[in-house]
Amino acid sequence: MMRSLFLFDMTFWLYLAALVLYIAYLFARRPSMALAPAGHPTDNFDERDGAWATQLGQVATLVTVFGWMLNTGALFTRAFERMEHSGTFAPWSNQFEAMAYVSWAIILGYVVLELRYKIKAIGAFVVGIGFIAMGAASLLPYRYQTAEPLVPALNSYWIYIHVSVTLTSYAAFAMAGGLGMMYLFKERAEQRGSTSRFYAAFPDLETIDELGYKAITVGFPMLAFGIILGAMWANYAWGGYWSWDPKETWSLIVWLIYGAYIHARMTRGWEGHKAAIYAVFGFLMVIFCFWGVNFLLSGLHAYA
Amino acid sequence: MNGQPDALPEEPAARPSTPRLGWEEFSRELVEFFASIKLAIFLFLFLAITATVGTVIQQNERPEVYTQEYSENVYRWFLRLGFTDVYHAWWFTSLLGLLCVNSLTCFYKRFPAVWRSMQQDKVGVTLAFIKNSRQQAEIPIANTKESVAQSLLQYFVSKGYRVLAKNEPGEVTVYATKGVMGRVGAHMAHLSATVIVFGGLLGTYYGFQEFGVCLEGQTYHIPRGNFDLKVDKFWIDYHENGSVKSYNSTLTVLDGGQPTVTKTISVNDPLVYKGIWFYQSSYGDSWDQIEVARVNIKDKQSDKILTTVDLEWQKEQTLPDLKLKLAITDFVADFAFNSTEKKVFSKTVEHANPAVKLTLHEGDAVQATPWIFHQFPDLFEIKDSKYQFELVGYKPKKFTGLQIAKNPGINMVWTGCTMIVVGITLSSFIYHRRLWAKIIPTQNGGVTVHIGGTTHKSQIDFQKEFRKLTEKIQTFQA
Numbered sequence: 001m002m003r004s005l006f007l008f009d010m011t012f013w014l015y016l017a018a019l020v021l022y023i024a025y026l027f028a029r030r031p032s033m034a035l036a037p038a039g040h041p042t043d044n045f046d047e048r049d050g051a052w053a054t055q056l057g058q059v060a061t062l063v064t065v066f067g068w069m070l071n072t073g074a075l076f077t078r079a080f081e082r083m084e085h086s087g088t089f090a091p092w093s094n095q096f097e098a099m100a101y102v103s104w105a106i107i108l109g110y111v112v113l114e115l116r117y118k119i120k121a122i123g124a125f126v127v128g129i130g131f132i133a134m135g136a137a138s139l140l141p142y143r144y145q146t147a148e149p150l151v152p153a154l155n156s157y158w159i160y161i162h163v164s165v166t167l168t169s170y171a172a173f174a175m176a177g178g179l180g181m182m183y184l185f186k187e188r189a190e191q192r193g194s195t196s197r198f199y200a201a202f203p204d205l206e207t208i209d210e211l212g213y214k215a216i217t218v219g220f221p222m223l224a225f226g227i228i229l230g231a232m233w234a235n236y237a238w239g240g241y242w243s244w245d246p247k248e249t250w251s252l253i254v255w256l257i258y259g260a261y262i263h264a265r266m267t268r269g270w271e272g273h274k275a276a277i278y279a280v281f282g283f284l285m286v287i288f289c290f291w292g293v294n295f296l297l298s299g300l301h302a303y304a
Numbered sequence: 305m306n307g308q309p310d311a312l313p314e315e316p317a318a319r320p321s322t323p324r325l326g327w328e329e330f331s332r333e334l335v336e337f338f339a340s341i342k343l344a345i346f347l348f349l350f351l352a353i354t355a356t357v358g359t360v361i362q363q364n365e366r367p368e369v370y371t372q373e374y375s376e377n378v379y380r381w382f383l384r385l386g387f388t389d390v391y392h393a394w395w396f397t398s399l400l401g402l403l404c405v406n407s408l409t410c411f412y413k414r415f416p417a418v419w420r421s422m423q424q425d426k427v428g429v430t431l432a433f434i435k436n437s438r439q440q441a442e443i444p445i446a447n448t449k450e451s452v453a454q455s456l457l458q459y460f461v462s463k464g465y466r467v468l469a470k471n472e473p474g475e476v477t478v479y480a481t482k483g484v485m486g487r488v489g490a491h492m493a494h495l496s497a498t499v500i501v502f503g504g505l506l507g508t509y510y511g512f513q514e515f516g517v518c519l520e521g522q523t524y525h526i527p528r529g530n531f532d533l534k535v536d537k538f539w540i541d542y543h544e545n546g547s548v549k550s551y552n553s554t555l556t557v558l559d560g561g562q563p564t565v566t567k568t569i570s571v572n573d574p575l576v577y578k579g580i581w582f583y584q585s586s587y588g589d590s591w592d593q594i595e596v597a598r599v600n601i602k603d604k605q606s607d608k609i610l611t612t613v614d615l616e617w618q619k620e621q622t623l624p625d626l627k628l629k630l631a632i633t634d635f636v637a638d639f640a641f642n643s644t645e646k647k648v649f650s651k652t653v654e655h656a657n658p659a660v661k662l663t664l665h666e667g668d669a670v671q672a673t674p675w676i677f678h679q680f681p682d683l684f685e686i687k688d689s690k691y692q693f694e695l696v697g698y699k700p701k702k703f704t705g706l707q708i709a710k711n712p713g714i715n716m717v718w719t720g721c722t723m724i725v726v727g728i729t730l731s732s733f734i735y736h737r738r739l740w741a742k743i744i745p746t747q748n749g750g751v752t753v754h755i756g757g758t759t760h761k762s763q764i765d766f767q768k769e770f771r772k773l774t775e776k777i778q779t780f781q782a
């Protein structure tokens with residue numbers, strides 16, 4: 001077995017642990033809001049409870065960061081293994097590696113978000129998606145997981161940049177999808193007047209909405225750039241920059257879907273609930289583009 | 305988020321009092337329609353939905369393929385709707401055209417406002433306007449109005465804002481703005497759509513794409529470039545596990561009979577000459593030439609193998625012991641005979657029924673040119689000959705598949721692509737903010753700073769920035 005596979009496995013378990021910790025953190029947190037109905041600050045707020053939750057949150061972050069470092073290590077190890085066997089360095093040269101890379105990017109995005117906005121509750125959703133991506137990768141049959149040499153068309157320096165940029169945009173859309181789900185959960189809880197402390201730790205709806213929008217505005221230009229890099233590559237390899245092959249077309253479809261969203265945001269009523277549903281829908285389309293196309297439709301990219 | 309991206313309130317256009325539909329009215333409605341975001345959203349989504357069709361239904365197949373997989377009737381509908389070639393159907397290209405019109409009209413209608421706000425902006429606003437802003441604050445400060453204004457200006461400038469101020473007897477108004485490039489970027493993206501589509505059209509109408517099957521050592525004329533191309537060499541590199549690593553052809557351009565450029569091309573590394581690109585696109589076994597054939601020579605009577613020879617393509621070989629002279633003079637990969645023309649040819653390019661033509665001289669008496677078959681060793685027998693020949697194996701010559709293309713629109717496409725990426729990136733990461741502050745002296749000798757601001761997006765970042773700003777203002781005490 002290759003050394004990188006062991007590291008990818010370890011990453012998977014760490015992400016699982018991080019996810020469990022983030023969920024535990026949500027349950028453990030007992031902010032004043034949860035105990036006090038509207039506007040009555042709690043004087044007898046149990047401090048120990050808060051401290052316990054804070055510690056859980058810190059551990060969750062640490063485990064996530066550690067998992068991410070292992071993920072980085074695994075990708076580097078895989079890159080060197082690739083160098084030995086297949087003449088390329090890019091550790092995103094097949095479906096398995098691509099998924100491991102996507103979860104790396106999702107977790108990186110999440111850690112940046114947490115550091116910047118100091119909101120831990122998002123971890124339960126976004127780290128969850130990173131974990132699922134990693135888990136789905138490790139469920140792939142073994143022959144998909146090894147570092148087989150690339151077919152000549154793929155063996156080029158274009159693969160470094162085209163694939164990584166596209167996959168990073170997928171990660172941004174995954175983040176937006178996670179935030180969208182979170183929005184919908186929280187909104188439902190609010191409508192039902194739930195006082196569960198689980199939801200109380202969530203940031204307010206407007207913040208979730210804005211962050212989701214931000215994630216999409218990061219993903220949108222990246223996907224455009226990724227698609228264009230693909231077109232340039234195709235122009236070098238096949239003598240045509242656009243051939244409407246299913247993968248190409250689907251990435252364009254995904255881009256158009258988010259293009260509609262970006263514009264819809266500027267008209268009234270396209271925030272909050274609708275935007276959250278749309279972000280989840282968009283993410284499902286990304287999943288289809290990333291997975292479905294490779295396994296269900298045939299085309300030039302299908303040899304990946 | 306505000307409904308109109310252009311945050312400044314606009315004067316409602318004066319409507320002509322006549323109810324009849326004049327040209328003015330009509331053209332304004334037209335611009336309104338084509339510049340609407342609703343139409344843009346509709347186009348984006350409709351293009352997205354229709355683009356899926358071509359990924360589900362096979363494109364540009366032969367009719368049989370469709371009638372087999374679907375039915376006659378369905379196929380007829382496919383033809384009617386253009387589903388067998390969606391991306392070139394008239395309605396699909398019209399949608400793309402409409403998208404261009406849409407984004408151009410949008411540019412026409414909205415860019416002037418952006419341009420104006422780059423040049424100069426509205427400083428004077430009412431106090432009520434400030435108080436109605438999305439982010440607003442009122443901060444009392446014990447200092448003079450000039451001094452507070454000075455500090456505020458300095459702070460804005462240090463944060464990269466462009467500042468305008470108006471000092472009036474009763475109050476100072478400060479206007480600060482930043483990030484208008486974000487909106488310029490959006491409009492750059494809008495123009496790019498048309499640039500890309502035009503580049504694409506140029507390529508379609510003035511470019512070409514051909515596929516050439518070429519053999520080592522041959523020279524081919526390229527009529528569109530009026531020069532010749534010689535294939536010097538073709539070879540394949542393998543990985544250690546035996547899979548193909550790359551395939552390569554060394555090509556020489558002969559212009560006016562003179563060799564001008566020589567380059568080894570491989571997948572992902574084409575040769576460009578006079579705007580024509582030569583791509584290494586595929587390779588395969590030639591169907592009418594081989595490099596070498598291995599032939600068993602048997603004694604007809606005893607059926608014993610006398611010897612095995614490797615015959616090179618079209619090179620005569622002498623076997624003095626057997627009094628034989630042999631040569632392979634022809635090859636077909638899939639033997640077929642045209643009885644009217646009395647000609648042998650290859651039915652397909654597959655090596656389904658390979659055969660070589662042997663030209664032999666036996667002693668002084670026998671001369672013959674039999675076809676011998678790989679799969680049917682006993683098919684023919686050569687009269688008067690002592691020998692029987694068997695084709696044991698052969699090594700086909702490889703052909704190199706070259707994609708030959710010229711696309712005069714390509715640079716325009718890349719220009720448009722650059723515009724779209726730069727444009728969207730600018731508009732994603734830079735957001736336009738505008739802040740207004742009124743510094744109004746109070747009775748007790750201090751001032752009140754009324755400050756308000758808007759942004760068309762990134763509310764939380766703006767909120768954070770605004771909070772910092774108010775905290776800063778509180779430190780402007782004397």
Ligand code: HEM
Nearest residue numbers: 262309339340341344406407410487490493494497728731
């Ligand atoms: C053809 C592809 C198009 C692309 C790539 C594109 C891209 C963009 C982007 C990235 C923005 C900035 C969004 C933001 O600030 O969050 C934007 C803004 C906008 N788009 Fe488009 N757009 C396209 C077509 C259109 C069309 C057809 C319309 C027609 C109405 C339109 C109307 C607008 C408007 C009104 C804005 C706001 C501009 C501003 O901030 O001043 N877009 N577009």
